[in-house]
Amino acid sequence: MKKNISKLLILLLILGGAVYMFQTYSIGEKLGRLVVIMGNIAHSLQNAKHAYEDVDISISDDELRDINISKISREMKSSLDKKRELIAPKAPIGIKADEVRAEEMPHHNKLEAKEAKIVKLEDLPEKFKPLKKYLHEPFRMGACQICHDSNSKNPGALIQKEIQDICYECHKTRYTKEFDHAPVKDGKCTDCHDPHQSNVKMLLKSDSINNLCMSCHDRKSTSATKAKKLFVDMSLETKHKPIVEKSCLECHEAHTANHKSLLKLDAKMDLCLNCHDDEKEKITHSKFKHGGVNTSQKRCLECHDPHATKHKKLLKKDPVATCLSCHDKEVKSDEDGGMLMNMKKHLDENPNWHKPIKDVKKEGGCSACHDPHGSDNFSILRKSFTKNFYAELENKDFFCFKCHTEKKITKQFITPQENNITAFRDGNVNLHYLHVNDRKGRSCRACHDEHASKYNHLIRDYTDFNGVKFPLRFIETAEGGSCAPACHKKFEYDRVNPKGISK
């Protein structure tokens, strides 16, 4: 009897289990599907022979004639060309100044010279001795007659009144580009070149190219009232490398050029990026571009001086002052079309500044966080951050943690030894953790103003929540403080005598 009951119980259990399994894992449904699949297989096996049929794809001769092949090929070509235009990079901008100069060099015909009266080197007047390194070819040959008159009343006089006419007699390449160097325009070749000999290439009248240029273009030598543009002060601390290491002619043409200021390429951008190709990548290809370089009038020269300045990176002004020269008003953002805040006003009104702005020399000013040439992060930040009010900050490579320790937000309780991690704590409870690492993490910017604030610790006066500005009402005490923002009512904290606001 007992055995029977136990058997019955086991049977019931198995049955119950089967029903449960049947329900939870929906075996019925699966069985049904299996039946359908099997049916399909059987059906396809039965009808396999008729699965494929021949398809008629022949084209009649008449049809072929109607197709205008030449038209098709023309269309194809034009579309291909368009594609090629898109794919092919634009011709690189290289300066081939040396080639140009080579063409300009005249070849002297010695036979022509022989006909003239040759003056031997030892017979030259004393003022030409000792001879210098580079000699003008007619001078070296002793063919003084090419330029000077020997038959007239006063021997030694020039055969022509205008010097340029004599020069252009041999140097036949006329300077015909858009802008001419003033001495070239006036035909004063001998202002720069010595017609006989020099120790410097190109028969220059000075000991180097730069010194020759500076003999006229030094800002110090001229009165301040003259146009500033044409004069440079090369005595300043930071100098543009090409000028120091090579010469002015790295960027400028000596005689004539198609670009303003006798530049070899467009001064606003192309010329600079010809060398600075690392910035070129940023400026042209980054996701977020700085209007200051991309859409401004003077492009690179908006912030940089191409010759020499007092400031690092050849900036025209102090790093922060450079930025504020544009951001002293609300500026339209290229990023989203919104208006960027008047940063100068913000900094003027709020005395507590973020360290990189406050300690410009050590930290680098605005460009410590923003990349002025463009970036793939919003607000041209050098590293990523979040625009959202709520954000998970833990284990994310956010920008703030480049300088501020991540422990600030990850340690829930702080031992006395670690007190330097954060001052925002109630006893040993880390209130940063509570605000940032809890279920709803809040962005640093919810409470802190990353630029400047009236309050200590860069606490904001207003936090922006969905377009509404709520005051934080932060009050600091000796060992703590209190906040009464929109998020909660007035809560106090104290590092020494905890107020117990862990909940």
Add this chain to the structure above:
Amino acid sequence: MKSCTYKKIILFITLFSLSLFAGQTAALKVVNPSQASISEENIVSFVVEADSASVDSVVITTDTNEAFNIEINPKRSHYCKSINLHFGQNSIKVVGYKKNAVVKEESRDVFLTSKVDKEYRYPPQKYNKIYFHNEENEKICASCHDMKVNEVQGIAFEDITKSNCYGCHKNVTKEKHGHAPAVNWLCTSCHNGKVGIYNQTDKDKTKYSVPDPIGEICFSCHKKNKEEWSKKQFHHEPADSGRCNKCHNSHSSQSEFYLRKSAWELCTGCHKDKIEGMHVVKTFGQKPHPTYGVKDPSRAGKELSCISCHNPHVSNAPSLLQSSTVFGLCSRCHKK
């Protein structure tokens, strides 16, 4: 000549008596609320007009025997007092005294409605809704109160007591959990004077009406909810029709999430069949699964309630369950 002066004297006397009659203020008059009015907030402002010549003190007594004494002085004509209400009918007496003798007695019946309790949701027909903020009433108040809205759109008050609304309405935000726009006195962000499809009758009656349904205003801040909810399959009716304020008190509340009552009480207010009887599985011990009164393991520090298993707004599971599988639901608390 004589008849002329006679006529003049009669004219003078009649004019004088008329002016006396007109100039004579009532000894005591309750300006607000009017008799048989409906209140939606648990506080009503009594505005009493009293003449110091005939009344020297006014006592307002509620039906719970709370009494408030107002001293009448000759410099003022109107006096205000906020009176707490309980749900249903409140009979409030206003009595004017002169040297401890009753001069005049008035009474007001005010019905406090509830958005949750069916008992108090529909007041008897004799009651009418109070519309306070109209030109006529505001003229009376303007002698003492600044009746203009001094709120800057989108910027909260640094000092909330500077808000012109604060003085009379401060009681609406006194509860433990305060809703940010309310406790920062950004009143006009909801009280925009517009009406919705459910409160067309309020149109043009008050300056600060709130549209019903209020949903769109809520979603202007709670954007994420709108996004997420629209993707879900099942919706709770009040949430779906945008009547958030049915369950939530948009000013302040004693309960979490600004609920008008604790979650369990709130739900069972409508779903009365769930109060008793067999809700959820019957276990071997013949006891049903508890729905309240024990700790909720899925929400640390909170008590078990309907919202432990049900999502009060939206869900992809039938019965608005928090999880679409039985295992997923139970394992929220019963871990291993």
